[in-house]
Amino acid sequence: MIQIINGLVYGSFLYVLAVGLVLIFGLRRVTNFAHGGFFMLGAYVSYAVAAYLGFWTGMVVSVAALAAFGVLLDRFVFRPLSSEEPIVTLLVTFGLLFVLEDAVRTIWGKNYISVAAPEALAGSVTIFGSQFPVYRLFVIAVAVTVALGLAIWLRSTRVGLYVRASSVDPVTTGMQGVDTDRLSALVVAIGTGLAGLSGTIAGPLMALSPSMGGYIIIDCFIVVVTGGLTSFTGAFVAALVIGQFHNLGLVYVPEVASVIPLLIMAVVLGLRPQGLAGAGK
Amino acid sequence: MTAFALEGVGLTRRYGGFAALDGVSLELEPGEIRGLIGPNGAGKSTLMDVLCGRGGPTAGRVMFKGRDISRLSAQARRRAGLARSFQKTNIFPALTVREQVALAARMAETDNTDEVLDALGLSELADRRAADIAYGDQRRLDLALALVGRPSVLLLDEPAAGLSIKESIVLALLLKELASSWNVTVLLVEHDMDVIFTVSDRITVLNLGRVLAEGTREEIRGNPEVVRAYLGSSIE
Amino acid sequence: MSDAVTQRKPGVAAAVGAGPRVPTFVVAAAVLAAAGFAVPWLIDSQLALTLMTQAVIYAILATAIGFMIRQNGLTSFGHAAFFGMAVYLMALNGKFDAVPAELAVLAAIAVPAAFAFLAGLIIVRLPALSFSMLTLAVAQSLHELMLRWRELANGDDGMPVRLPSTLFGVDIELFQAPSTMFVVCWVVLVAVIALLTLVARSHFGVLTVAIRENEERTRYVGYHTLVPRALVFALSAAVGGLAGVLFALYNAFATPGALHWSLSGEALIMAVIGGPHAIWGPALGAVVFFVVKDAVGDLTEHWPAIIGATLIVVTVLLPQGVSGLLARFTGRRAASKP
Numbered sequence: 118m119i120q121i122i123n124g125l126v127y128g129s130f131l132y133v134l135a136v137g138l139v140l141i142f143g144l145r146r147v148t149n150f151a152h153g154g155f156f157m158l159g160a161y162v163s164y165a166v167a168a169y170l171g172f173w174t175g176m177v178v179s180v181a182a183l184a185a186f187g188v189l190l191d192r193f194v195f196r197p198l199s200s201e202e203p204i205v206t207l208l209v210t211f212g213l214l215f216v217l218e219d220a221v222r223t224i225w226g227k228n229y230i231s232v233a234a235p236e237a238l239a240g241s242v243t244i245f246g247s248q249f250p251v252y253r254l255f256v257i258a259v260a261v262t263v264a265l266g267l268a269i270w271l272r273s274t275r276v277g278l279y280v281r282a283s284s285v286d287p288v289t290t291g292m293q294g295v296d297t298d299r300l301s302a303l304v305v306a307i308g309t310g311l312a313g314l315s316g317t318i319a320g321p322l323m324a325l326s327p328s329m330g331g332y333i334i335i336d337c338f339i340v341v342v343t344g345g346l347t348s349f350t351g352a353f354v355a356a357l358v359i360g361q362f363h364n365l366g367l368v369y370v371p372e373v374a375s376v377i378p379l380l381i382m383a384v385v386l387g388l389r390p391q392g393l394a395g396a397g398k
Numbered sequence: 399m400t401a402f403a404l405e406g407v408g409l410t411r412r413y414g415g416f417a418a419l420d421g422v423s424l425e426l427e428p429g430e431i432r433g434l435i436g437p438n439g440a441g442k443s444t445l446m447d448v449l450c451g452r453g454g455p456t457a458g459r460v461m462f463k464g465r466d467i468s469r470l471s472a473q474a475r476r477r478a479g480l481a482r483s484f485q486k487t488n489i490f491p492a493l494t495v496r497e498q499v500a501l502a503a504r505m506a507e508t509d510n511t512d513e514v515l516d517a518l519g520l521s522e523l524a525d526r527r528a529a530d531i532a533y534g535d536q537r538r539l540d541l542a543l544a545l546v547g548r549p550s551v552l553l554l555d556e557p558a559a560g561l562s563i564k565e566s567i568v569l570a571l572l573l574k575e576l577a578s579s580w581n582v583t584v585l586l587v588e589h590d591m592d593v594i595f596t597v598s599d600r601i602t603v604l605n606l607g608r609v610l611a612e613g614t615r616e617e618i619r620g621n622p623e624v625v626r627a628y629l630g631s632s633i634e
Numbered sequence: 635m636s637d638a639v640t641q642r643k644p645g646v647a648a649a650v651g652a653g654p655r656v657p658t659f660v661v662a663a664a665v666l667a668a669a670g671f672a673v674p675w676l677i678d679s680q681l682a683l684t685l686m687t688q689a690v691i692y693a694i695l696a697t698a699i700g701f702m703i704r705q706n707g708l709t710s711f712g713h714a715a716f717f718g719m720a721v722y723l724m725a726l727n728g729k730f731d732a733v734p735a736e737l738a739v740l741a742a743i744a745v746p747a748a749f750a751f752l753a754g755l756i757i758v759r760l761p762a763l764s765f766s767m768l769t770l771a772v773a774q775s776l777h778e779l780m781l782r783w784r785e786l787a788n789g790d791d792g793m794p795v796r797l798p799s800t801l802f803g804v805d806i807e808l809f810q811a812p813s814t815m816f817v818v819c820w821v822v823l824v825a826v827i828a829l830l831t832l833v834a835r836s837h838f839g840v841l842t843v844a845i846r847e848n849e850e851r852t853r854y855v856g857y858h859t860l861v862p863r864a865l866v867f868a869l870s871a872a873v874g875g876l877a878g879v880l881f882a883l884y885n886a887f888a889t890p891g892a893l894h895w896s897l898s899g900e901a902l903i904m905a906v907i908g909g910p911h912a913i914w915g916p917a918l919g920a921v922v923f924f925v926v927k928d929a930v931g932d933l934t935e936h937w938p939a940i941i942g943a944t945l946i947v948v949t950v951l952l953p954q955g956v957s958g959l960l961a962r963f964t965g966r967r968a969a970s971k972p
Contacts, residue, residue, distance in 0.1 A: 148763050150711070150770070198950070204709055207766060208906060208949040211711065211899060215942025223936065331895055335774045338767040346764060372785070375778035382768070383756055390759050450854070476856035488854075490847040493840065501844055504837065505856030543855055 118245045120368050121361070126253045128360025129260030130319045134333065135340040135352045136267065137311030143284030143347050144304045145195045147203050150210040153334030154217035155309050159183050159316025160325050161221055164232050172235035176317045183313030184306040191305035196298060214330065222327040229324040256318050263311065264353055271349075280304055284347060336363060339378045343385050345392030354393055355385075401464030403428040403583035404480070404551045409448055409458035411441075418444040419455070420607040424585075426551070431577050431584045433598030435591075437628055440604040442587045443485070446555050449585070450482040451475045463550065477505055481549035485556040485587075487536050489543065491529035495520050498528060499542050506547020514546045517576060534565050541569075545576065551583045558590050570596045595619075603627070663828035670820035674813035683812035685928060690819040691880050693920035694826055695901040698873035700910035701830050705839065705866045707846035708758065708765050711898055712773025716746035716871040718893030720878025721795070722780060722787060725888035728796030735798045742882070743875040750871030754864035770895060777893035792889035795882045809883040819880050823917060826873055831913050833869070842866050896938065903945045907952075 138152050149155075159179045167175030194213075198206045233239075234252035241248040271277040279300055283290040291297045323329060340359055344351025359378045366374030385393060404426045411419040419441045426432055436442050448455045451472035459468045462480055470478070490498045496515065503509040515521045518538045523531050528539060541557055557573070558566040570593040577584050588594045594601065601618045603610040605627045611618060618624055677683060699713050720742035727738035757768050780787050787793050797806050808814045833839050845852045845859045852859050882888065891897065900923070908919025926944075931937050 142763075148767055150767075203763060204766075205949050207709070207711075207763070208902075209946045211902075212942040212945035212949070215896065215899060215938045215945070219936050219939035219942070331774055332778065335771045335778065338771040342760070342764045342767055342771075346761070372783035373779060375775045375782065379772060379775050382771075383753070386760065387756050390756075472853050473856050473858055476854060482854055484851070484854075488848060488851045490844050490851065492847050493844060497840055498844065501837075501840055502855040543851065 119247050119249060120365060122244065122249065122257075123253070123368075124361035124364035125357070126256050126322070127364045128357045129257045130315045130322070131333075131336055131340060131360045132260050132353055132356035133263050133311050133318070134315035134337050135344070135356050136263065136349060137308035137315070138337065138341050139344070139347065139349055139352050140267075140280075140311070141305050141308040142341070144280065144301050145191070145199065145206075147195060147199075147206040148210070148338075148341075149190070149308070150207055151213040151217060152210075152309075152312055153330035153332075153337060154214045155183055155186065155312035155330075156316040156319070156333050156337075157221060157325075157327070157330035158186075158217060159313030160232075160320045160329065161225055161316075162313070163317040164230065164320055164325060165225075167232070176314070179313045179317045180310045183316075184310035187306035187309030188302050190309065191302045195301065195305065218327050218330060225325075225327075227327055229326045231324055232320040234321040252321060256322070259314070259318055263314075264349075267349060276300070276303070335375065336360070336378050339382045343382045343392055345394045348392065348394035351392055351394030402426055402461065403430070403463060404449065404585065405461040406445070406449060407459045407461065409445065409455045409460070411444055411448055411453075412456045417607050419448065421458070422604070422607070422609055423458075424602060424609070424612075426583050426585060428550075428583055429578070429581050431574065431586065431597055431599050433594040433601040434585055434587045434604065435589075435594055435601060436604035436610070439606075441607040442604055443555065444607075445604065446482065446553050446585075446587060450480065450553050473505075476549075479506075479548075479550035480553070481506075481544040481547075481551070482553040483541050483544040483555060483557055485559055487533075487540050489528045489536055489539050492527060494525050494527055495531070495539055495542075496524040498539070499546050502543045503546045506549065508548055509546075510548060511546060514542050518542050518545070518572070534561055537561060538569070545582075548580050549582065551585070552577075554584060554586045554588075556587055556589065558588060558593050563592070566590050566593050567596065569593070573597055659831050660828060663824050667821045667824040670817050670824070673816060673820070680812050683816050685924060687812055687816045687819055687884060689920055689924035690816065690823050691877050691884070692901055692904060692924070693917040694819070694823050694877040694880070695874055696904035696908070696916035696920045697823070697826060697830065697913065698870045698877070699901055700905040700908070700916035701834075701873070701913060702866060702870040703905065703910040704913070705834065705842040705846065706758065706863050708762055708863075708867075709902070710769040710870070711766050711902060712769035712771070712895070713870075713874050713901055714893050714895065714898040715769070715773035715776050716750065716874030717878040717881070717897065717901075718773075718776065718780070718888075718890075719746045719749070720875035721882045721888045721892045724797075724879060724882035725793050725795040726787070729793065735801055739801070739879050742879045743872050746875035746878075747868040747872035751864050751868035754867035755860060758863040758867060759860060770898070773893060773898055774895055777890050777895070780890045780893055787888070787890075790890060792887055795886045795888055797883065797886060801883070806883075809880075810886065815880075815884050819884075822876065822880065826876065827914050827917060830869075830873070834913060838862065838865075896941075899945070900941060903941060903948070906945065907948050909952075 134152070134156055138149065141147070141149055162182050163175035163179035166178045194209055195206060198209065234250070238252040238255050241250045242254070243249070271281055279290065279295045283295065283297060283300055336359055340352055340355040343359070344353070344355035359381055362377050362381060363374060366377040402425045406422055406424040409419050409422045410417060422441070422445060434442050434445070447453055449460055451470060454468065459466055461467065462475070462478060467475055467478070467480070493501070496511065499514060500511045503511045512521070515524055518541060520535065520538060520542060523535055528536065531539070537557060537560065541554070544552060544554070554573070558569055561569060573584065573586070574597050576582065586594070586597060595615050598615065600612065600614055602612045603618060603624050610627055611621050611624050613621070674683065695713060695717055699710055702708055702710055723742040723745060724738055727733060727735065733741070753772065757765050760768070781789055783789070799806055801809065809818065841852070841857060842862050845863060849859050878892065881892070904919035904923045905916035906919065907922055908915035908917065910916060927937070930940060934940065
């Protein structure tokens with residue numbers, strides 16, 4: 118039972134990361150291949166800041182920094198390349214991934230770094246008869262907050278409306294006078310900010326290393342594609358399911374656990390090529 | 399009695415509560431050229447889709463030379479001799495004209511690539527990339543892809559779309575001639591009434607997913623309901 | 635123009651260019667392959683030959699990626715999966731002595747191909763973006779697998795590839811000495827490019843380009859479109875596996891690095907630099923890549939960052955790659971644009 122909750126924990130930060138990608142894709146119609154790198158960067162930045170200013174400041178700085186990065190990414194990569202084939206943007210962000218990993222390795226070295234959970238969340242509670250770290254519950258709480266926050270934002274605010282409209286029909290939305298460039302900057306910033314958030318909260322759960330980006334991107338991409346590239350709900354469900362089974366796999370069949378998400382993806386896409394909740398093609 | 403070349407029996411296609419097609423029946427005699435008209439949203443494209451295998455009907459059957467092909471894939475239908483051209487030009491930009499017609503010919507009964515290129519005035523352009531030829535030529539190429547191999551039944555979706563008046567008439571006469579010399583049965587969707595009335599033996603009128611009228615040119619032209627349906631809807 | 639048209643038999647454009655005469659590219663390939671034999675005589679430095687051999691092996695992998703882009707319009711970010719699969723299959727066979735090494739070589743090519751075909755049936759249908767994302771995910775997933783399953787493959791420390799003393803009747807030393815292995819790999823590269831050119835010019839090649847251009851119309855013209863594309867993927871995987879086999883024979887060591895995204899990335903970069911438009915383009919890109927790497931790599935620890943930056947610059951400035959550039963200079967029209 119505890120493992121189920123652990124699966125929820127993993128699914129949680131996976132969701133936060135994946136939904137960032139869905140946001141970016143919805144607006145810019147491209148995938149950020151460096152997204153795993155942003156996750157990693159988010160983890161390292163918050164770790165670095167936390168060393169001096171504490172976990173919470175670290176988290177805020179990390180999210181802000183990654184969001185700022187997102188604005189730059191949108192302005193200097195996505196926007197100028199939006200008239201080219203999508204593959205061009207893919208390749209550029211892939212190149213960025215190389216650069217990010219090298220940068221992290223240079224600054225922080227290639228060894229594993231452990232990060233401690235913040236004091237406030239350091240204890241444990243009793244659930245189902247076992248001790249369960251509070252911090253992990255916090256991670257779940259963050260994911261739920263993000264999900265609800267996004268849902269409310271998209272449905273109830275004017276900006277959210279623009280985002281939804283833009284992701285369905287960017288051209289017409291632009292013609293309606295919505296500043297799609299500023300909108301994109303905002304959305305991409307939120308997307309990369311979420312990557313930073315995911316990296317931050319994942320930090321105490323997984324050891325930091327320059328390869329953590331390459332590790333998490335597997336499930337992240339699988340979640341996004343399985344959920345249906347543009348679907349927030351799809352990403353949510355996929356993250357839950359995949360997170361759950363991957364975690365169970367890590368417990369019971371650790372050597373081959375990394376293949377489990379692949380199998381789930383294969384089954385889902387075999388039956389439904391458009392993904393769990395994607396628009397039919 | 400010989401079977402109809404193509405027959406739609408009670409074809410219905412629903413999207414949720416909305417019926418794009420509602421019990422449409424249609425019988426094409428071999429060698430006939432049938433015009434299919436109707437105001438926007440009448441269901442003409444949907445009918446074409448259902449007949450050629452682009453999605454199935456919610457109800458009803460499609461019969462081809464007496465055979466029920468309702469379950470047959472688009473590929474199988476083409477190979478059996480039921481071909482379709484498209485309203486929005488649907489060609490292969492990077493391939494040359496000849497390459498793509500030859501590709502289509504391989505899957506058909508006879509390889510009459512040169513004959514088709516000749517008939518449609520594309521011989522001169524045979525080795526040009528499709529992306530590099532004029533719009534009118536691309537429309538004819540779209541037609542060539544459907545026409546090659548002498549299909550028994552041809553579904554043409556607005557072949558004259560975007561063509562000038564002169565080009566449209568030329569195309570219409572060409573169609574008529576090819577249809578008769580190759581004995582092809584044609585179902586032709588068009589908004590251009592000149593083309594329709596020049597070419598068609600009989601005309602079916604759709605409105606709101608149903609058959610409104612069917613008959614010869616004279617009968618349709620004089621039918622007050624048809625006139626009302628067109629006047630009552632958006633102007634072409 | 636009309637004369638040429640009436641003299642041609644129907645369908646020749648789509649058929650293999652060979653008539654009674656041998657097509658020029660086959661002759662060119664034979665000459666190039668033969669030229670490879672001369673290289674060890676001209677170049678003494680074992681180091682240079684080693685570098686060149688590596689370059690050629692990577693060139694084969696890059697060619698596989700480029701072929702996929704050309705024929706399917708899909709970009710694989712995880713081709714290391716097939717490369718590494720082959721390497722590990724050879725290594726594991728060496729460890730467990732399951733089948734004779736010759737069979738292992740064949741399996742190391744066939745298994746990635748089969749895997750790609752089956753996976754392809756599911757993923758080539760997806761939008762190109764999803765396909766690319768999943769290739770990365772699949773390859774990384776295999777990387778994790780080999781990393782974690784220490785009992786099987788010794789994880790990050792890697793495992794040796796035990797080889798017999800002869801392979802296909804040839805002394806194994808041949809595959810491990812730089813001067814001879816270079817020739818072997820070179821001949822394989824030329825043969826692969828020739829074979830893929832043959833495929834590209836065949837009906838199958840035209841069909842897959844048609845599917846790439848307009849999948850829907852291809853169906854309406856009478857073809858099934860899933861299997862041909864999955865076959866292209868399988869062929870591309872087989873070539874990737876072949877590169878892996880050569881790697882395993884030469885280096886006799888398997889590490890998870892053979893499955894890592896950075897390897898996929900490097901090969902992809904070679905394909906991008908060279909341009910997939912011409913089948914030999916990626917191989918040219920590999921040459922350029924290795925020349926630059928040799929020149930720059932010693933100067934810096936930050937080779938990955940440079941790779942990344944180069945990819946960015948090349949992609950933005952040279953979308954058609956070097957081979958596209960060359961085609962433009964020689965005035966030869968892009969025959970069938972990628």
